[in-house]
Amino acid sequence: MKKSLISRLVIILFILLAWTYSLFPLTSRPFYDVLNKEAKKRVDTTFETVVKRAQELDNSNAGSLVTPPKALLAAANELSVNLRDYIPIYNQPDASNLAVVNYVRRRAAGKLRLGLDLRGGTEFIIDFDAKELAENEPDKDVLEARDEIIEILRNRVDQSGVVEAQIQPIGPSSISLKIPSIDAEDVREFREIVQATAKLDFRVVHVDSDSLVQKEKDPDFRAPIEFERMELKASADDTAGSGQILYVKRFPERIAGRHIKRAFPSVNQFGTYSVSLEFNAEGAKLFHEVTTENVDRRLAIVLDGTVYSAPNINEPIAGGRAEISGSFSPEEANKLGVVLRCGNLPVAISVEGEFSTDPTLGKDSVRSGFYSALVGLVLVIIFMVIYYRSAGIIADVALAANILLVLGTLTIAGATITLPGIAGIVLTIGMAVDANVLIFERIREELEHKKSVMNAVHTGYSRAFITIIDANLTTLLTALILYKFGSGPIRGFAVTLSIGIMASLFTALFMTRALFDLLLYTNLVKNIKMLHIFRFENMKFLSMTKLTAMISLCLIAVSLITAGIRGKSAFSVDFTGGTAVTFNYHAEVPASEISAVLEAEGYRDARVSYKASVQQQTKLVEIVLGAQKVGAELDAKTDLMALLNQKFPQAEFSGGTTKSIGGLVGRRFTQQTMWAIIWALLGIIAYITFRFEFSYAVGAVAALAHDVVIAIGIFLIANMGDRQLSLPVIAALLTIMGYSLNDTIVVFDRIRENIGLLKKMKYIDIINLSITQTLSRTLLTSITTLVVVIILYFFGGGAINDFAFVMIVGILIGTYSSIFVAVPVMIYWHRRQEQGKVLAEQSHLKEQPA
Numbered sequence: 027m028k029k030s031l032i033s034r035l036v037i038i039l040f041i042l043l044a045w046t047y048s049l050f051p052l053t054s055r056p057f058y059d060v061l062n063k064e065a066k067k068r069v070d071t072t073f074e075t076v077v078k079r080a081q082e083l084d085n086s087n088a089g090s091l092v093t094p095p096k097a098l099l100a101a102a103n104e105l106s107v108n109l110r111d112y113i114p115i116y117n118q119p120d121a122s123n124l125a126v127v128n129y130v131r132r133r134a135a136g137k138l139r140l141g142l143d144l145r146g147g148t149e150f151i152i153d154f155d156a157k158e159l160a161e162n163e164p165d166k167d168v169l170e171a172r173d174e175i176i177e178i179l180r181n182r183v184d185q186s187g188v189v190e191a192q193i194q195p196i197g198p199s200s201i202s203l204k205i206p207s208i209d210a211e212d213v214r215e216f217r218e219i220v221q222a223t224a225k226l227d228f229r230v231v232h233v234d235s236d237s238l239v240q241k242e243k244d245p246d247f248r249a250p251i252e253f254e255r256m257e258l259k260a261s262a263d264d265t266a267g268s269g270q271i272l273y274v275k276r277f278p279e280r281i282a283g284r285h286i287k288r289a290f291p292s293v294n295q296f297g298t299y300s301v302s303l304e305f306n307a308e309g310a311k312l313f314h315e316v317t318t319e320n321v322d323r324r325l326a327i328v329l330d331g332t333v334y335s336a337p338n339i340n341e342p343i344a345g346g347r348a349e350i351s352g353s354f355s356p357e358e359a360n361k362l363g364v365v366l367r368c369g370n371l372p373v374a375i376s377v378e379g380e381f382s383t384d385p386t387l388g389k390d391s392v393r394s395g396f397y398s399a400l401v402g403l404v405l406v407i408i409f410m411v412i413y414y415r416s417a418g419i420i421a422d423v424a425l426a427a428n429i430l431l432v433l434g435t436l437t438i439a440g441a442t443i444t445l446p447g448i449a450g451i452v453l454t455i456g457m458a459v460d461a462n463v464l465i466f467e468r469i470r471e472e473l474e475h476k477k478s479v480m481n482a483v484h485t486g487y488s489r490a491f492i493t494i495i496d497a498n499l500t501t502l503l504t505a506l507i508l509y510k511f512g513s514g515p516i517r518g519f520a521v522t523l524s525i526g527i528m529a530s531l532f533t534a535l536f537m538t539r540a541l542f543d544l545l546l547y548t549n550l551v552k553n554i555k556m557l558h559i560f561r562f563e564n565m566k567f568l569s570m571t572k573l574t575a576m577i578s579l580c581l582i583a584v585s586l587i588t589a590g591i592r593g594k595s596a597f598s599v600d601f602t603g604g605t606a607v608t609f610n611y612h613a614e615v616p617a618s619e620i621s622a623v624l625e626a627e628g629y630r631d632a633r634v635s636y637k638a639s640v641q642q643q644t645k646l647v648e649i650v651l652g653a654q655k656v657g658a659e660l661d662a663k664t665d666l667m668a669l670l671n672q673k674f675p676q677a678e679f680s681g682g683t684t685k686s687i688g689g690l691v692g693r694r695f696t697q698q699t700m701w702a703i704i705w706a707l708l709g710i711i712a713y714i715t716f717r718f719e720f721s722y723a724v725g726a727v728a729a730l731a732h733d734v735v736i737a738i739g740i741f742l743i744a745n746m747g748d749r750q751l752s753l754p755v756i757a758a759l760l761t762i763m764g765y766s767l768n769d770t771i772v773v774f775d776r777i778r779e780n781i782g783l784l785k786k787m788k789y790i791d792i793i794n795l796s797i798t799q800t801l802s803r804t805l806l807t808s809i810t811t812l813v814v815v816i817i818l819y820f821f822g823g824g825a826i827n828d829f830a831f832v833m834i835v836g837i838l839i840g841t842y843s844s845i846f847v848a849v850p851v852m853i854y855w856h857r858r859q860e861q862g863k864v865l866a867e868q869s870h871l872k873e874q875p876a
Contacts, residue, residue, distance in 0.1 A: 031547065034540040041532075042427060045434030053136040054209060057094040060134040065112045073112045076101050093210040095127045102127075128357055131211055137437040140206065141190040141444030141518075143387045143754075147206040148213045149637060150220060151379035152179070156199050159373045168198050171372050176201055179220060181368040186219055186361070190444045190518050192386075195688035196606065202687065204383060206442050213380075215361070223330050223374050224365040226286070227278035228316065231324035231336055235273045252276055256326070258333045272336055274326045279316045282370075285309025289366035291359035292349070299359040300335075300351040301366070310346025318342040329362070381637040381646070387445065390618040391826050398821040399448075402814030406459065409810060413557045414466050420541045421462040424533040428458045431529035436522065445829065446515035446757035447522040450505075452833070453761045454526025456811040457498065457768055460803070461534035463810075464772065465490045467803045470556055479554055483542050487535070493775040494534060496717055497768045502527045503713055504706045504764065511702035513695055515753050519760050560802035567797050567845055568790055568853070574846035578732060585739020592742050598631050598750035603689040604652045607663050609670075611647050612678035623673050624649070630748045647679070650687065652750075690753065699756075710767065718774055721859060725852030726770045729843040733766045734759055737836045744831065754829040762836030765811070769804060769844040774852070776800050793853065797845055808841045 058077065065073055080101035084094050102109050102123045109126040110119075118125060141147075154175065156168050163171065172195055179201070183191040192204040205216055232238060232253050241247045249255060250273070258270040288304040305313055317325070317339050326336040327350050335351040350362065385392050407425065410418035432451060436443060469486035477485065502524060509520035545551040589596060617634040624632040633650040651662060663682045670679050707727055714723035737759060741749055776796040784792055812834065819830035 028547070031540065031543050034536070035544065038537050038540060042430065045431050045438075048434045048438050049137055049430075051136055052138045055134045055136075057098075057130065057134050061098070061113075061130050064130055064133060067112050067114065072105075072107060076105055076107050076109075079105060093214055095131050095211045096214065098130075099123055099127050124358075125356070135209065138433070139437075139440070139442045141442045141447070142192055142204050142206045142383070142385070143190075143445050144385055144392050144443065145206060146382070146384045146386075147204055148216075148640075149202060149204045149379075149381040149383050150217065150377050151196070151381075152201040152203055152220065152375050153378045154199050154371075154373045154375045163372055166372060172199060172201065174372055175375060178368050178371055179203060182219055182364055184513070185364045185367060186216070190442050190446075190515065192690055194603070194690050196685050200378075200685075206444075215357070217377060217380075219361055219365060221375060221377060222365045224283060224368070224370040225330055226283040226366060226370065227328040228281045228313075229274040229278050229326045229328055230316075230320050231326050232273040232275075233323060235324070238273045239271045249273065256328070256331075256333045258336060272324075272326060272333060274328070274333065274336075278328070279325075280312045281305070281309055281316060283366065284369065285312065286366055286369075289363045291356065291363050299356055300349050301359050301362050303348040303350065303366070305346040305348070307346075310344075313346060313348065314342055314344045329366075334362075380640040382640060383637040384617070384635050386633070386635055387826065390616055391822065395818060395822040395826040398817045398826075399452075399814060401821075402817040403455070405813050405817075406455075406810045409813070410459070410462075413559075413806070415555050415557075416545070416551050417462075417466050417469070417542075417554055417556065420538050420545075421459070421466070423541065424462060424538045425455065425458055427537060428454065428526070428529045428533045431532065432522065432526050435525045435529070439521070439525075441521055442518070443522075444515065444518050445754050445826070446519040446760075449754075449757040449761045449829065449833075450519045450522030450526055452811070452814060453523060453764045454530060455814070456765060456807065457501070457527065458530040458533060459810045460768065460772075460807040461490075461494045461498075461530055462538065463803050463806045464493055465534065465538070466556065467806075469554060470558070471799075473554065479552065480546055482554070483539075483546065487539055489779075491535065492779075493772055494531070496775055497771040498527050498531055500710060500713055500771055501764050501768055503709045504767065507706040507709045508702045508760070511698060511705050513698045515757055516699055516702060516760070519757055523764060560805050562798050562801050564791075564795055565798050565801075567794055568850065570846070571850045574842075575850065578736075578843075578847060581736045581739065582732065584743075585735050588739050588742050588747075592747065596742050596751055598752040599633060599650050599652050599687075600690045600752045602652060603687050604631075604650055605662050606648055606650045606685045606687045607666055608646050608648045608683045608685075609667060609679040610644065610681040613676045614645075614647075615674045615677050620647070620649070620670065620674070623669070627669060631750050706763075714771075714774075718778060719856075719859075721852045721855035722774050724855045725848040725850075726767060726774070728851040729770050729840075729848035730763055730766055732843050732847045733762055733836060733839045736839050737762055737832055740835045740839075741828075741832050749828060749831070752828065754826070755832055758829045758832035758836065761833060762840060765837060766840035766843060769807075769840055770848040772803065773797060773800050773844050773849065777849075790853075793849060797849065801845075804841055804844065808837055812837055 058081065061077065068074075076098070080094065080098040083100055084097040098109075107123075109123045110121045113126050113130065115121045115126065115129050121129070152175075154171070159166060159168060159171050166174075176193055176195065180191075180193055183193065183203070183205070190206055192202075194202050196202045203220065205213075207213055207216065232250065238249065238253075252275060253273040254276050256272055256274050258272055285305050285308055286303055287306045287309070288302075290302055292300055292302040320339050321341060322339065324336045324338050326333045327348070328334070329350070335349075337349070337351070387395070407422045410421045410425075412418070414421060429451070432454060433443075436447075441447070465486055468490045469482050472482035472485045473479070505520045505523040505527065509517050509524065512520060542551075594602060614636065617636065620634045621632060624634070629651060631652040635648050635650075636645070637648060638645050649666060663684045667679050667682060670677065707730070710730075711720075711723040711727060714726055738751070741751075741755065773796065776799055777793055780787075780792045780796050780799075781789075784795075787795070815830045815833040815837070818826055819834060822830055
């Protein structure tokens with residue numbers, strides 16, 4: 027066997043094994059079980075004593091905010107035990123107790139992280155005092171302050187690594203923040219990030235601070251009136267539980283949190299973590315002035331009333347940099363950097379309520395959606411084997427590897443999988459199947475030209491290579507731009523799609539080629555046979571241009587008119603907000619059944635979810651109604667309770683609260699999404715112009731706009747105009763853009779190839795031939811992708827049904843537009859360019875002297 031083939035197979039095997047390993051454990055394991063398993067160096071009973079004490083602390087605080095990791099850290103510090111003596115960490119011989127605890131936490135945590143829509147999570151109800159705001163910031167309106175807090179919290183969420191959180195206003199001074207985490211320690215840490223006011227002060231330490239501390243024992247001691255007593259924060263492993271006492275000025279220096287440009291964790295030469303600060307221009311100037319005025323004095327760095335460090339000022343500091351040291355763990359340094367980068371809150375906030383929440387899509391929808399997608403995937407696998415025989419088996423192995431690589435990379439990156447992310451996976455699967463279909467169809471063409479199997483495989487891969495690269499790189503560029511400029515579910519979609527594209531390129535161009543070479547080298551495959559259902563002669567597609575143009579213009583007009591008529595009613599609760607009604611209940615009723623009853627009563631956009639109060643241990647059902655359905659005259663709580671108790675008497679709905687809530691999709695999200703799409707379109711134009719020519723770019727963008735507008739119009743018309751645009755629908759529309767673009771690039775690439783090969787054939791004939799040659803591939807890819815989304819449509823339920831409906835429409839419209847929109851627009855623009863060149867040449871000749 028050739029060394030090159032052996033090396034390729036070794037690389038493939040290594041990557042698959044490594045990515046498989048990265049997936050486990052899929053779900054979280056008990057903390058104490060993992061702790062005992064990791065503790066290998068036990069020479070006495072000290073470790074068992076620490077664990078026993080931790081469990082006592084844990085059990086004695088049942089129902090409180092104490093968690094097993096926190097209890098273990100407290101027990102180890104209480105008994106003055108270094109956990110690193112029992113659980114060594116590679117490359118960290120002097121690991122602190124906190125570092126060891128976090129290491130065990132990571133080992134116990136499940137790798138597959140699902141989002142709020144698929145798994146549920148934790149909801150914080152955050153309040154602030156309007157009276158305190160009026161005292162501290164009299165010029166700031168309550169709603170203005172609330173929106174500012176939302177933006178700061180949103181930034182903290184994004185930069186802390188939590189993906190796909192949901193944040194929305196639920197009153198003038200209240201905010202709902204939901205994170206996709208149910209792990210108690212994760213929730214505790216995130217609670218600390220949320221509640222930090224991040225008020226940063228720099229205060230000069232009294233020149234005789236140490237002397238003042240010693241004089242405290244004197245009964246007649248009186249502290250200087252301009253200074254106050256503060257404690258320097260102890261390190262994480264300070265078993266004494268206290269730090270150094272300092273006397274610092276009561277009033278801070280002129281530098282504040284607003285002057286910070288960057289804040290990030292750093293490691294000094296001794297391996298200790300700190301937080302480095304970079305000031306903006308104004309802050310750098312002020313910092314230089316303060317350090318100049320206080321040379322040979324100590325400057326305390328105070329955050330939220332705690333002194334983290336108090337370095338000595340040896341000389342004026344003009345670089346606009348400072349450092350907060352304090353024996354931080356990596357996690358503490360990162361958390362502190364996050365809250366400082368995001369700015370300080372205009373007023374102190376507090377977590378007034380905490381709830382565990384069920385999946386926002388509903389448990390039934392998630393379950394049915396999972397099994398529907400699984401059935402659809404199995405049908406695709408079976409279809410590939412039946413249609414492509416042995417090549418189909420190779421494609422299925424590659425498809426399984428592709429899904430493994432996507433999920434493995436998501437777990438390695440710590441990403442969260444949500445419905446928009448699954449949309450990216452669906453598109454990835456479609457592109458992976460498409461890449462294999464492109465290769466197999468090319469191999470078929472070479473076999474029909476009487477080439478040997480070995481040569482057919484070689485030539486098929488060579489000719490499909492450029493098409494696959496162009497199609498995938500164009501979509502990858504789009505995904506990267508969406509990630510850069512988008513937010514929330516847009517970024518989730520972009521992350522998954524980017525990972526999926528890289529996985530598809532690896533499996534289609536590298537892995538399947540190695541498998542083909544292995545089978546051919548070992549003579550396990552001597553001939554490649556495939557079905558050939560879709561046979562087409564040279565069809566005159568462009569002769570239908572006028573008819574298809576009329577059809578497209580009519581569909582666009584109907585779509586725009588429909589959108590105009592629907593107006594605000596076209597948008598769901600995600601965009602408009604509405605009213606949240608919450609009830610206590612005795613027996614749980616499936617959310618899907620409640621939704622069905624509400625829909626029958628005209629509450630088409632109602633969202634039903636269950637949650638439980640962490641503090642009060644009460645179980646609640648929450649029903650969110652759209653703003654259009656609830657008027658001032660409607661008592662939603664009374665009407666809904668009567669309706670639901672009549673339909674479900676066993677539930678015994680009682681109590682209830684009503685709150686007005688804002689939309690998940692705010693102005694910031696909308697602006698970022700629009701800019702992300704604009705930049706993505708510009709990126710597409712630039713890439714296609716570089717790889718083809720500008721007329722091709724115009725055709726591709728025209729097809730994208732055509733597909734999205736018509737898909738939205740058909741969606742809004744469907745179900746007698748009952749459907750509404752929501753976040754899952756936005757995810758589906760982004761998927762349509764990727765699918766349509768991929769389809770169009772394949773057609774364009776064949777046109778470009780044939781123009782170079784068929785010099786004597788007419789331009790229009792070349793285009794008709796190119797479309798005909800790629801039509802079987804187009805239909806096969808559309809069929810395989812449609813199989814999955816059609817099953818999702820009929821059996822997914824809820825928001826998944828909306829998502830699948832848009833996908834079905836988009837695939838059909840995208841297949842149509844790649845032939846009847848992208849190509850005609852490209853030809854029209856190409857002719858305009860050619861005519862412009864001719865006119866320019868004629869003008870130039872006229873100007874020449876006779």
